[in-house]
Amino acid sequence: MSVISRSALESSPLADLHEIASELGMDGFRRLRKADLIAAIIERQGANGDEPDAEDGVVADAEARAEAGADVDEKPARRSRRGGRARSRTRDRDPGDIEVGEDEGEAESVPAAVPEAVLAGPRGGRERGERGGRGRDRDRDRDGERDSAPAEDRVVTGTVELLPNGSGFVRVSPPEPSDDDVYISAAQVRRCELVSGDEVGGPVRPPRRSERYPSLIRVDTINGRAADEVAEGTKYDDLPCTWATERIALDDDDITLKAIEWLTPFGRGSRVVIVGGPRAGKTEALRRVAVALAGQEDLECSVVLAGVRPEELGDWRAGPLQPVVELGLGAAVDAHGQAIERAIETGRRVAARGGHAVVLIDTLEHLPAPLARRSLAAARNIADGGSLTIVATAGAPVGGETTVIALDAALTAAGRLPALDLAASATLRAELLVGEKGAEAIAEARSVAIG
Secondary structure (H helix, E strand, C coil), X not given: CCCCCHHHHHCCCHHHHHHHHHHCCXXXXXXXXXXXXXXXXXXXXXXXXXXXXXXXXXXXXHHHHXXXXXXXXXXXXXXXXXXXXXXXXXXXXXXXXXXXXXXXXXXXXXXXXXCXXXXXXXXXXXXXXXXXXXXXXXXXXXXXXXXCCCCCCCEEXXXXXXXXXXXXXXXXXXXXXXXXXXXXXXXXXXXXCCCCCCEEEEEEECCCCCCCCCEXXXXXXXXXXXXXXXXXXXXXXXXXXXXXXXECCCCCCCHHHHXXXXXXXXXXXXXXXXXXXXXXXXXXXXXXXXXXXXXXXXXXXXXXXXXXXXXXXXXXXXXXXXXXXXEXXXXXXXXXXXXXXXXXXXXXXXXXXXXXXXXXEECCCCCCHHHHHHHHHCCEEECCCCEEXXXXXXXCCCCCCCEEEEECXXXXXXXXXXXXXXXXXXXXXXXXXXXXHHHHHHHHHHHHHHC
């Protein structure tokens, strides 16, 4: 069992604690104060180590309902009823018995997928705070029905396919979707650090009301190993990293790509920014890099469009790499940041597992400087492991780049390609990528350009 920690329980709404207590088969939990309920849950977890992870079930249920197209009008209605119940209970209690966090504000955060029996008793007494014996009897009846529900009777094994919102599906017959596919929540994806292509296995529950797909209760195995063994590794940011030593070959006859490959080289784990003024050709250069990388099977490439011109969306869609996120100029800055962070998080997981990921971003220009630097900082070459390479466009260097590819707007406008501004371009430790002679040739070309 994945034991829920005391800190996680203390930060959870009372409604979630009731759901967990119900999943654990506890009796009389609704009469306990929050502190006593947390203690009882912890004690119960220690006694029933083979019970399913209740927290996973609650979170998976909430996100599965959203993915499955639950009625959007249902959530506000439940919130209203929950808020009324919270206020009525507050009026009926002695002020000294009111618990921290058990107010109307917290009631608003109750997941829409929490079963009706957990949210409240019979409707007749909910608004007026009538929690008499008949209401408690009905609650016990509902709890008994849940406890007598069929146990885990199906275990599924399949391939993970992540969605842009962080959740995903376990494809039982990859790569094609099927009616037997199983929904996996974003919380489970984050907890187990799953990436698309992982082979996972675990017990499944049937779809509940308003859900279209069955949901994964928990992840038992990842790529043939126990999930705990895979997830309990060193944090990504703590993994030792080294300078990029393996140059990423672009292998193309395009004159701009040849100039980038040999005059501003970058490798696996590099932090690369293509900079230049308006109409310098940054997006076009990034798109050509994407085309060159698309055919390299040992690289897992993804494209994030955040703040691009509407006309450029069609150019990207026509290429071999389909964008995982498409946000135009009109999208909010916060949406840009969230989309970029999700794509980078997936790349981090690939690198942590020993794979090699490349995330191409157009553009970092609209992000606040701290967020742009944090996004770029995720790229690294893990010692004796995988790598995450980030290639992004920006109006100016972000800070922390290992390769800066500067483009000259005047050369681009005149059609003089390649339009590299060698004086403003640079690659740190270029000799590790192209050798000493190659580094000397780059330095000589730069000195000629400077004049």
